[in-house]
Amino acid sequence: MENILGVITLISLMSALRMLRGGFPGDRPLIVLALVIMGLAGHSWYTGEPITGVLAVIVALVVGIIPPYLSMASQLARVRGQTRLSLWLETGAVILRPGAVRRLHFHVTYTVYLVQRGRLSISEGIERLAKAEPLLGDKGASTAVEGIFWLHAAKEDWGGLLDRFEGVAAKDSTAVTGLSFGALSLIVEAYAKTKREAPYGIGPVQIVEHMHLAADGKVAHTRSIGESGELPDAYIGRASVFCLAYLGGDPSGFLGRRSALRPLFTKAELAQFSDAKGRTYNEEDIERLQAELGVQKDLPSFLTSFRAPTPASASLAFISGVILLAVMATGSSIDPSYLLRCGGCLADRVVNAGEWWRLFTSMFLHAGPVHFLVNALFLIQVGNLAERLMGPWRFLAVYLFSGVIGSVTAVALGQPAVMVGASGAISGIFGAGAVMVFASRRRMPLRWVRRNMSAFTFTFLANLFLGLAIPMVSLSAHGGGFVAGILLTAILVPLTRIPKVLRDIGKVAVVVLWIAAFALGISGVRHSFNMDLSKLIPVRQAHATLTLERGQTASVTIAHPGTWAKISRKELPNSPPAWVGSQGQLFYIDAACGPMQVDIGDGQILHVEPGDSETLMELLKAANAEADGIEFLGGPNGWVLANRPEPDGAVMVQARKVFETGMLQLGFRFEAGTNELQLLDTLLEQSALDECVAR
Structure with a gap:
């Protein structure tokens, strides 16, 4: 937690400084928010206060x-x-991150919505946009100008849109360089829908050609600030399709179900293209556009990944979501003990019990909804790109192989906790995506290759940084899966040139492996559910040194469930450690050195021999005679238990035992209804006071 708070403090400070240097008036609310986050994180990091x-x-x-x-x-x-949907999404974005960029985009979207609903005229909308433009200073001009074109589009005033553009083009032949990709796409769409002749030599064909050159950085161009890096290609795709329709071509062949262009259009637009007939016809222009669209329809995009997810990645995310709901309905998805029962991966069970099937089942378990959502979003985004480039069969092979190898790596490197999550498999897909982008560099546009390689590099470094900062992230599983994905993809890439019969055999092999993995996993989970908890959860031993009063120290052996995590109390430097699980915890460790002697009055001293639980229990009952609700029981091997139920149904257990060198006292808490209380006898049998001496 300390590392996480340090990272948050640093990032918040850097973000606030960057925005202050930018000097945009609209960034003030976000600067305040960044400073508040920095203050909260810094306060907790410095004082140790957890809330x-x-x-x-x-x-x-x-x-x-x-x-x-x-x-x-x-x-x-x-x-x-889809203006209304865009407004709802932009509203959420600006509420959560109220910076200048998102605020300007919100004002543009809201103004377009008001004009579309008839609450404002186009001229009133333009006045409203002019008031919002200063949020980003002079850098907001291109976004505001694009917004004016959206106002015309919202009212389907395509003629008015073209009049506005042609009025500028009549005075300046380079007018297209001052317009954003979104504005240029709308102009081409307007020409396609009105079938209007383009004057001044600046028509749809010339505009689309300019957009390609601008995206490649070959000509000067103005971009709308705050837009996704993939948005220009999306606008180029729309503009190219409308341009082909304007020329009389049929673009429907490039908008099939697997086309990366299809999500850029509504159903109504897709239906209109098959009947589109242009008033002009230029065979050379049509052939060039068709060649460009043939490449664009195969360009995967993060932007459209959620609207048109690929089948394998979407299916894997769906299966993981169903399993998460099943785990939450029958138990707790954040309880390591229950996750172990459901198929979580723990080194003790894999190595000592031979339950290798856990290497597979743990890929479909997640520690709560947030963990699942982060993994699912990343899988659908990266998986969309990787699967489109490599195909579903190789994708499934890499996912399975990377997930298992990631788990093997974590087990081999001594990961002590219960492991769940698809991070190893997704890291493998991430590596596979990078390999496929590099392998496709000769047949894909250079700008697309560079943009995606930059995105992969940045994401890799960000994940590495977060993995080093956040203890609960298994770098070994991520790293093992990532390397496995790269290696297997590098092997599979050349296999596209082998005979079809061999490729079909490979597909069958992938299906057989997945079926076998699921069969073994389901069988293993059923067996796990039928096991007694005391046999399922391994018990580990840890050694600790206690600093006692009167200058004494004690060396103790503490047994704890393998699903409990050790925590150190940094706010109390000399305090002993504790072990915490979801349903139970060992929160107190203390010892008293020397023989156990009690003055029972009249000058008589009672000696409690090591392991004498009956005498110790009588003394404890006498000392707590006035306390209500405490039940004293004899435990294993001379331990005495004092059980006290809590108002919330939990049970507090104080366990004491006299050893040769003194008395050891352990404090446990078990939540209401937990089965982990069954482990108490085993924990006590393996705990001991090894040595107790004066300094």
């Missing part, structure tokens, strides 16, 4: 993760002309 730390982590995750997805979905909805 503010948890709040800082939650706020930072919400602000950092959710708005980019909302804005990406909003931009895609805007591309498709």
